[in-house]
Amino acid sequence: MRHIDLVLLHAPSVYDFRETSIMFGPISDLVPSTPIFEMYPIGFVALSEYLERCGFSVRIVNIAVMMIKDPNLNVEKLIASLNPRAFGIDLHWLPHAHGSLEIAGIVKKYHPDTPVIFGGYSSTYYEKELITYPQVDYVLKGDSTELPLKELLECIKKDTEPSSVPNITWKNKKGEIQSNPISYVPDNIDGISLDCTHIMRSVIRHQDLMGHVPFENWLDYPITPVLSCRGCKYCCATCGGSAYGGKKYLNRRKPAFRDPQMLAEDIGKAQQYLKSPVFIFGDIRQAGDDYADKFLDELRKKRITSPVVFEFFTPPPKEFYEKLHWAVPHYNIEISPESHDEEIRFAFGRPFSNEDMESSIKYALENGCERVDLFFMSGLPKQTPHSVLETEDYADYLLDKFNSDQRVHLFVSPLGPFLDPGSLVFENPENFGYKIIHKTLEEHRQALTQPSWKHLLNYETEWMSREEHVECIYDTALALNRIKAKHGVISDEVMIKEEAQVIEARKFMHEIERVAASPDEAYRNTKLEELRLEANKHANAPGSQIKELEWRTNIFSINVPRVLHTLLFENTNSRVSVFSLLGLMLKISLIQGGRLLRQVLPSRS
Numbered sequence: 001m002r003h004i005d006l007v008l009l010h011a012p013s014v015y016d017f018r019e020t021s022i023m024f025g026p027i028s029d030l031v032p033s034t035p036i037f038e039m040y041p042i043g044f045v046a047l048s049e050y051l052e053r054c055g056f057s058v059r060i061v062n063i064a065v066m067m068i069k070d071p072n073l074n075v076e077k078l079i080a081s082l083n084p085r086a087f088g089i090d091l092h093w094l095p096h097a098h099g100s101l102e103i104a105g106i107v108k109k110y111h112p113d114t115p116v117i118f119g120g121y122s123s124t125y126y127e128k129e130l131i132t133y134p135q136v137d138y139v140l141k142g143d144s145t146e147l148p149l150k151e152l153l154e155c156i157k158k159d160t161e162p163s164s165v166p167n168i169t170w171k172n173k174k175g176e177i178q179s180n181p182i183s184y185v186p187d188n189i190d191g192i193s194l195d196c197t198h199i200m201r202s203v204i205r206h207q208d209l210m211g212h213v214p215f216e217n218w219l220d221y222p223i224t225p226v227l228s229c230r231g232c233k234y235c236c237a238t239c240g241g242s243a244y245g246g247k248k249y250l251n252r253r254k255p256a257f258r259d260p261q262m263l264a265e266d267i268g269k270a271q272q273y274l275k276s277p278v279f280i281f282g283d284i285r286q287a288g289d290d291y292a293d294k295f296l297d298e299l300r301k302k303r304i305t306s307p308v309v310f311e312f313f314t315p316p317p318k319e320f321y322e323k324l325h326w327a328v329p330h331y332n333i334e335i336s337p338e339s340h341d342e343e344i345r346f347a348f349g350r351p352f353s354n355e356d357m358e359s360s361i362k363y364a365l366e367n368g369c370e371r372v373d374l375f376f377m378s379g380l381p382k383q384t385p386h387s388v389l390e391t392e393d394y395a396d397y398l399l400d401k402f403n404s405d406q407r408v409h410l411f412v413s414p415l416g417p418f419l420d421p422g423s424l425v426f427e428n429p430e431n432f433g434y435k436i437i438h439k440t441l442e443e444h445r446q447a448l449t450q451p452s453w454k455h456l457l458n459y460e461t462e463w464m465s466r467e468e469h470v471e472c473i474y475d476t477a478l479a480l481n482r483i484k485a486k487h488g489v490i491s492d493e494v495m496i497k498e499e500a501q502v503i504e505a506r507k508f509m510h511e512i513e514r515v516a517a518s519p520d521e522a523y524r525n526t527k528l529e530e531l532r533l534e535a536n537k538h539a540n541a542p543g544s545q546i547k548e549l550e551w552r553t554n555i556f557s558i559n560v561p562r563v564l565h566t567l568l569f570e571n572t573n574s575r576v577s578v579f580s581l582l583g584l585m586l587k588i589s590l591i592q593g594g595r596l597l598r599q600v601l602p603s604r605s
Contacts, residue, residue, distance in 0.1 A: 004084040005056040005153055008048060010040035011099035012064035014448050018071060038064035039215035041092045042225050045199060046192040050146040056153055061211040063103060068216050080110040086156050092120030094418045097441055098448040104135035115156055119145050121240050125249055125421040126441040127169045131177055139169040142182045143230045143250050146192060182251040189230055189258045194266060196273055224270040228263055228282040231255035234313055236349040237381060237432060240420025249422045257287045264298035277307040285316060296327035304328055314352050315360030321367035333364055336375040339383060340394035347381040371407045378473055379415035381432045384463045385472035392479035404487040412480055414473050417456035418444060433462040451528055452512045474506045
């Protein structure tokens, strides 16, 4: 096996979550991963594919997934067994502020002379603070770090200092901190790829399936992401990836789009291997009507049969849905109005009315859309607890308006656990009526170890305290759950089960709060340890919305014969063991067979 140049490590949100008393609450309810945020950024795939193309050997190790799958996993032993030229660790969003730095510390414990490289939005924002940690040697900055990372690895390989490498903050051999400007900001993203066959080859080469899995249940539900752009033209108040944050901290003056033909090819290629939903990151309409039309023309030529999920930042008009239905037989859409209250929505930065949105939903349903997901949020500017609860009334009205159409799904979650650094609100809290509680990277790192999710929230507003915010989330979850049952979106059985879960989770949170407030340290520590054993069953409450979020997919979602053919006959650049390949395919087939049995056989629960 050739020497590995770079190991990309993805840490759990909190290390070690298996031994920490914590209740994450609903902060991950609307993403595929669990509350430890085990889903690594899609940038890992783009980075590894680009670097492999440039002649470097790269391995992804998703430590977070491996820890979930194997409660007895010895993380230190695992890290000690790795021996690359460099380690890369993502700190993209702040929920990884604790785990990423702890994993970096373990790396330095066993590999003191091996460079540790951090990257991501939060790494960029906190570059000056992050580089002061002894376990961090380099910080890659910006939203496009493929070329800077390649040049940095070349310097590491030659043992030279990266004085001319763009987009990095680093320590020289004297320990002095240097900062090179973010000068590499590509105008398009045509030079990167999220090629799934690259990951398949890496799995075989490194004899490691779980280390490459994007999130815990990916093998059972393999969502395929494709990237339409980097950057955004909108300025949503709390988004660190908005036009404001991109310009001020990432030196991104305008979005960088992927060529529409290449984007369609990405989806077509993914469909050859994975008969599962394809999610397009970014609103394809941002680049203009010509771009969107060309993309849909190309998509039609690919004869896509898998569900394709589109996210829209503003509601599309009727004509667009007619084109969409013409291009894709199975499509779903996502729109995030954030609030039913138009004043709050406009204050947040979403420039459309309820009338615009409702008309758009109508056009989507009339033109073959298989489901419409609407996402609402709590913790917004001008939003009171009463306003959050009114989401229930709007959900009832909306489902009535569309005759309880089972394709319409509504979700509510808190803005959390943190406001994005670099967002308009984080930088100008007083202008938006916010109070920021955790500001530095270290403060966020410490907050993640708090026993209750209420204390993870790094903000409160003049309209809602943290206590009010938490309570209204539970109230809203209960109310929305009943509205969904009323309209048949979920069954009465599911409603009763989820209501019991929410009620129990609220009691559990209050018990944690009571114990944590005790002045008796011995009692507090003992009792919190007891509560830790109960924490997992409440981790995703309120609202078990993950299953409702899942889009339609085939039972046999991985095309095993196609994967085998590619790895055996098209895999000219890396030799693989036929036996290891067959073993991997057998494992995948067993997983898919288990999924089939779960759908065919009656549940015993």
